[in-house]
Amino acid sequence: xxxxxxxxxxxxxxxxxxxxxxxxxxxxxxxxxxxxxxxxxxxxxxxxxxxxxxxxxxxxxxxxxxxxxxxxxxxxxxxxxxxxxxxxxxxxxxxxxxxxxxxxxxxxxxxxxxxxxxxxxxxxxxxxxxxxxxxxxxxxxxxxxxxxxxxxxxxxxxxxxxxxxxxxxxxxxxxxxxxxxxxxxxxxxxxxxxxxxxxxxxxxxxxxxxxxxxxxxxxxx
Amino acid sequence: xxxxxxxxxxxxxxxxxxxxxxxxxxxxxxxxxxxxxxxxxxxxxxxxxxxxxxxxxxxxxxxxxxxxxxxxxxxxxxxxxxxxxxxxxxxxxxxxxxxxxxxxxxxxxxxxxxxxxxxxxxxxxxxxxxxxxxxxxxxxxxxxxxxxxxxxxxxxxxxxxxxxxxxxxxxxxxxxxxxxxxxxxxxxxxxxxxxxxxxxxxxxxxxxxxxxxxxxxxxxxxxxxxxxxxxxxxxxxxxxxxxxxxxxxxxxxxxxxxxxxxxxxxxxxxxxxxxxxxxxxxxxxxxxxxxxxxxxxxxxxxxxxxxxxxxxxxxxxxxxxxxxxxxxxxxxxxxxx
Ligand code: SF4
Numbered sequence: 001x002x003x004x005x006x007x008x009x010x011x012x013x014x015x016x017x018x019x020x021x022x023x024x025x026x027x028x029x030x031x032x033x034x035x036x037x038x039x040x041x042x043x044x045x046x047x048x049x050x051x052x053x054x055x056x057x058x059x060x061x062x063x064x065x066x067x068x069x070x071x072x073x074x075x076x077x078x079x080x081x082x083x084x085x086x087x088x089x090x091x092x093x094x095x096x097x098x099x100x101x102x103x104x105x106x107x108x109x110x111x112x113x114x115x116x117x118x119x120x121x122x123x124x125x126x127x128x129x130x131x132x133x134x135x136x137x138x139x140x141x142x143x144x145x146x147x148x149x150x151x152x153x154x155x156x157x158x159x160x161x162x163x164x165x166x167x168x169x170x171x172x173x174x175x176x177x178x179x180x181x182x183x184x185x186x187x188x189x190x191x192x193x194x195x196x197x198x199x200x201x202x203x204x205x206x207x208x209x210x211x212x213x214x215x216x217x218x219x220x221x
Numbered sequence: 222x223x224x225x226x227x228x229x230x231x232x233x234x235x236x237x238x239x240x241x242x243x244x245x246x247x248x249x250x251x252x253x254x255x256x257x258x259x260x261x262x263x264x265x266x267x268x269x270x271x272x273x274x275x276x277x278x279x280x281x282x283x284x285x286x287x288x289x290x291x292x293x294x295x296x297x298x299x300x301x302x303x304x305x306x307x308x309x310x311x312x313x314x315x316x317x318x319x320x321x322x323x324x325x326x327x328x329x330x331x332x333x334x335x336x337x338x339x340x341x342x343x344x345x346x347x348x349x350x351x352x353x354x355x356x357x358x359x360x361x362x363x364x365x366x367x368x369x370x371x372x373x374x375x376x377x378x379x380x381x382x383x384x385x386x387x388x389x390x391x392x393x394x395x396x397x398x399x400x401x402x403x404x405x406x407x408x409x410x411x412x413x414x415x416x417x418x419x420x421x422x423x424x425x426x427x428x429x430x431x432x433x434x435x436x437x438x439x440x441x442x443x444x445x446x447x448x449x450x451x452x453x454x455x456x457x458x459x460x461x462x463x464x465x466x467x468x469x470x471x472x473x474x475x476x477x478x479x480x481x482x483x484x485x486x487x488x489x490x491x492x493x494x495x496x497x498x499x500x501x502x503x504x505x506x507x508x509x510x511x512x513x514x515x516x517x518x519x520x521x522x523x524x525x526x527x528x529x530x531x532x533x534x535x536x537x538x539x540x541x542x543x544x545x546x547x548x549x550x551x552x553x554x555x556x557x558x
Contacts, residue, residue, distance in 0.1 A: 162418065169488035
């Protein structure tokens with residue numbers, strides 16, 4: 001899933017302060033799971049802003065709404081009925097959701113979250129990055145551990161000389177992806193994969209080739 | 222190529238001579254792949270000595286030139302680091318040109334941290350055109366260690382792929398994309414090896430990968446843990462790697478026990494406590510550091526498959542000639558005609 005994290009209240013305040021009527025829109029998908037922009041977080045954010053502005057004598061009306069999925073136009077269309085008098089939308093979806101809302105309505109739309117990465121939970125309250133979204137999966141070469149995003153240098157022929165006790169040179173908190181790959185391949189008796197010289201990567205399939213599109217003729221209408 | 226048997230000296234180039242007539246016996250091809258002095262010295266069977274020069278955090282050439290003067294006759298090659306520890310410094314290409322101007326033999330270090338394949342290949346062409354003949358291909362320290370931690374890291378290709386790139390340009394006259402490079406750079410290709418990185422058992426296999434990718438010589442991470450290095454070399458010999466590549470043992474002459482304490486914290490370095498205690502206990506720590514470096518060089522000469530040493534006297538370059546002399550390695554050998 002997409003993992004995101006809420007911006008600070010102070011920053012959000014600055015983004016929406018000039019509105020007369022603010023609509024905070026949550027999303028029931030990834031950001032609900034990672035507890036950044038679901039129904040609960042929308043409620044807490046609305047209360048926090050109300051409280052802050054009340055104390056400061058600032059007047060902006062706040063209303064809230066929830067969408068099943070902000071990254072799909074059909075769901076975003078449901079907002080229509082709740083926009084009366086709204087001059088600013090604060091989206092607590094990932095960056096994709098914010099953009100769908102902004103594209104659909106001629107209303108100033110701002111993000112409440114910083115979208116972090118494609119990953120999952122490690123434990124309650126801790127999420128970790130798993131996929132580099134590079135456009136050409138190499139997990140079959142690396143025992144199911146992504147070197148593109150989990151190695152700090154995206155090495156295809158790792159580990160570098162900084163790998164120490166299973167940790168990355170960048171931080172003692174970070175596992176060295178290539179140490180994990182080595183352990184896994186060894187256990188699976190596939191170390192031969194690590195002896196091969198992996199050729200240079202085609203980054204044009206990643207964001208370096210410009211904004212990407214997937215076109216599936218077989219499912220187009 | 223096997224580095225065990227010394228090669229015949231280079232065939233003299235007939236300058237200005239007419240092209241040989243068809244059917245005339247062809248001149249013996251040079252047994253060397255490059256014009257590098259290092260390649261020749263290894264082929265002669267010499268125990269090769271290189272040393273590191275760290276370019277400054279300024280636009281001044283003074284320190285590099287001074288160090289080049291100090292090192293050019295005491296060592297066979299001088300490494301110029303490439304924005305080491307991700308701190309912006311005078312570029313390794315420019316530094317190498319200063320070393321050339323002083324009569325040295327620069328080894329231009331190149332990391333894949335800051336340049337993509339376009340910039341790396343472009344710099345290889347430029348560096349060769351300026352007279353640089355040796356390069357050392359590295360991953361580079363992550364930029365979070367340096368003075369611009371918010372920068373983007375490139376890592377378009379990795380260090381092993383850079384080795385392949387330099388070799389492809391030299392031996393196949395091809396750019397990475399497959400296009401021809403008619404007048405191609407012919408570098409003597411170096412790589413790093415870290416026997417102190419983990420997983421230890423993979424380190425020798427990684428060395429083998431680097432040889433396959435194109436490494437002609439290896440400069441290791443600084444060695445303090447002799448026992449582990451000996452194990453590494455034994456594993457390398459078991460796989461015959463010492464015959465396929467010229468391994469140079471990395472040595473840091475230490476000024477003080479404090480410096481060693483710091484090095485101990487660097488990821489991928491092992492500094493045994495008893496060695497720190499030895500320097501700490503010395504009346505004159507700096508001279509004990511020199512003695513230790515000399516002793517290490519002598520130990521390295523005993524290890525089968527170690528073909529030279531690489532001295533990383535960061536900020537202490539002036540001590541290198543003394544260390545090389547005390548190790549009995551002066552004067553440095555000449556290339557035989
Ligand atoms: S230590 Fe491991 S994860 Fe970190 S950069 Fe090196 S190979 Fe990648």
